[in-house]
Amino acid sequence: MNTSYVYDTPFHLHPDRVGVADPPLRALARRVQGHTPIDPFGLDPQLADIAGSLLRRTVRVQAVGMQHIPESGPAVLVMNRGFGIFEPTALAVALMNETGRRVRVVGAPTLFGLGTTLRRFGSIAASPADVVAALSAGHLVVVPLSPNWWTAGAGTPPLELMQSVMTSAVLPVWVRPNGPLGLATSWRVTIGPEVVNDTSIAPGDPLGAAELSEAVRTAVDNLR
Amino acid sequence: MRVLVTGMGGELGTKVAQLLEARPEVVDIVGCDFVPPRRRLRRAEFRRIDPRNREKLRDFVLDFAPTHVAHFGVYEPASRLSPAQAAKRTELASMVALSAAARAGALEYVVVRSGLEIYGPRRNRASVPDESVPLAPGTPYGMSLLKVEGAAAGVGRRHDIAIGALRYAPVVGSHVPSPLGRLLRLPAVPVSAFGDPPFSLVHPDDACAAMVAALLRKADGPVNVVGAGAASPWQAARLGGRLPLPLIPPLWGAASQVVEFMGAAIAPHIVELLRYGRTASCARCAEVLGVSPVLSTQEVLRELYEWAEVVPIASVREAVA
Numbered sequence: 001m002n003t004s005y006v007y008d009t010p011f012h013l014h015p016d017r018v019g020v021a022d023p024p025l026r027a028l029a030r031r032v033q034g035h036t037p038i039d040p041f042g043l044d045p046q047l048a049d050i051a052g053s054l055l056r057r058t059v060r061v062q063a064v065g066m067q068h069i070p071e072s073g074p075a076v077l078v079m080n081r082g083f084g085i086f087e088p089t090a091l092a093v094a095l096m097n098e099t100g101r102r103v104r105v106v107g108a109p110t111l112f113g114l115g116t117t118l119r120r121f122g123s124i125a126a127s128p129a130d131v132v133a134a135l136s137a138g139h140l141v142v143v144p145l146s147p148n149w150w151t152a153g154a155g156t157p158p159l160e161l162m163q164s165v166m167t168s169a170v171l172p173v174w175v176r177p178n179g180p181l182g183l184a185t186s187w188r189v190t191i192g193p194e195v196v197n198d199t200s201i202a203p204g205d206p207l208g209a210a211e212l213s214e215a216v217r218t219a220v221d222n223l224r
Numbered sequence: 225m226r227v228l229v230t231g232m233g234g235e236l237g238t239k240v241a242q243l244l245e246a247r248p249e250v251v252d253i254v255g256c257d258f259v260p261p262r263r264r265l266r267r268a269e270f271r272r273i274d275p276r277n278r279e280k281l282r283d284f285v286l287d288f289a290p291t292h293v294a295h296f297g298v299y300e301p302a303s304r305l306s307p308a309q310a311a312k313r314t315e316l317a318s319m320v321a322l323s324a325a326a327r328a329g330a331l332e333y334v335v336v337r338s339g340l341e342i343y344g345p346r347r348n349r350a351s352v353p354d355e356s357v358p359l360a361p362g363t364p365y366g367m368s369l370l371k372v373e374g375a376a377a378g379v380g381r382r383h384d385i386a387i388g389a390l391r392y393a394p395v396v397g398s399h400v401p402s403p404l405g406r407l408l409r410l411p412a413v414p415v416s417a418f419g420d421p422p423f424s425l426v427h428p429d430d431a432c433a434a435m436v437a438a439l440l441r442k443a444d445g446p447v448n449v450v451g452a453g454a455a456s457p458w459q460a461a462r463l464g465g466r467l468p469l470p471l472i473p474p475l476w477g478a479a480s481q482v483v484e485f486m487g488a489a490i491a492p493h494i495v496e497l498l499r500y501g502r503t504a505s506c507a508r509c510a511e512v513l514g515v516s517p518v519l520s521t522q523e524v525l526r527e528l529y530e531w532a533e534v535v536p537i538a539s540v541r542e543a544v545a
Contacts, residue, residue: 006452034459034464036459037459038456040351040422042422129352129505130350130351132505134352136505136507
């Protein structure tokens, strides 16, 4: 895709690019001065940079296939999920380390307070409208499959969301623990090539979305 | 093009009339409102008509027989009118002006001012809605916008013409009578104690440019017009050096009364914005209108706060003495 995306970057805080975390006193001063805007999805780039800096020091990730991630512009990353937030976190750290880009993880919970908090770090609602809006804004959107144990293979893609991403680049991702005896002390993130979608199918077509879902699920499974 | 601008006395209506005056393809520009235009108009003709005077408004529109209508006769509650007055005038201006324009026989296109309030409170299902999201307004102003869009759509169906609806983010600027702008400039700004949701703004110049583009292109269907980025109530208050005042839900009613006493009436759609946020996807704007808002939400906020404070004349005299 040749479209160039213009991002609003007030106070040098980028909604798509990871920045250098402010030292604690400067971070506090900026917050008091109101120099810490959030984006329309609720992401707080300053908080996300601080959390990202901590995660990059503590979460060890081995990344494979990062050449498939676009340098800029939108893409959908469909990933397996077992423990809930651990896999998306490992993928976010891998992308921060290798590409410097932020991710928007689909599935902000409705639970009071928790949803707002997770949105500050890049979570978005599991809503087709929000997924389309995030892609239109040029972000990397992570769509987790239904929870499944690593040894049981990839889970099921959310059909309603797959209908809304049929015109975007869809990449399969497999994340698994890489520590001794399969412990989650470190992670391995494998990103596969783009799943080729049948362009003759009209966007939003339910049957076309089901075929894309199956192709993506198979592609994720093949990365195990 | 023979353009009728309803609500020409408002900031947006006057500015759109000025922009249309510079377009050679626009032959005649005529407008009406219950207040006079806010700037000098060179070519446009203005008639002072209160929408409550139905016969006068109907005859005026029928006589002019517009080909295009820019419907700015949509009045935001607590902007210059009380919520009840705003709803009444909006309904009358929409029904009478649009039906008369259609009956005059030359109508080709109508574009109405609408707003993001029409989507209702920011819900988990669609917090950044595009134009296809089902409408579920949760405030009287949102309902009013829904009625206006519905009336315009009815005209479009009956007369087989294109109908546009520009769903603006809150229009805030130094010269616009905006309830949100007034609230943010108070020394203390009420904010939600349990959340800090994002909201987007649009600058009046961008709102007017979008309206002119819609008229010239006959943009069909709804289009969100939203400045890039977002702000949150806490951040916006701090950016202007104001004190955020956290409120729990039962206190919003009392806070509204206090804030109104301080000179900035707070309508239900403003409370909804402060509690649930208000943003939308602007992707269709560039595609359909060929223009996008130039100023981001943060730039609109900065302009609002850089606007000079009111200086009492007595103080100035004393300073000179």
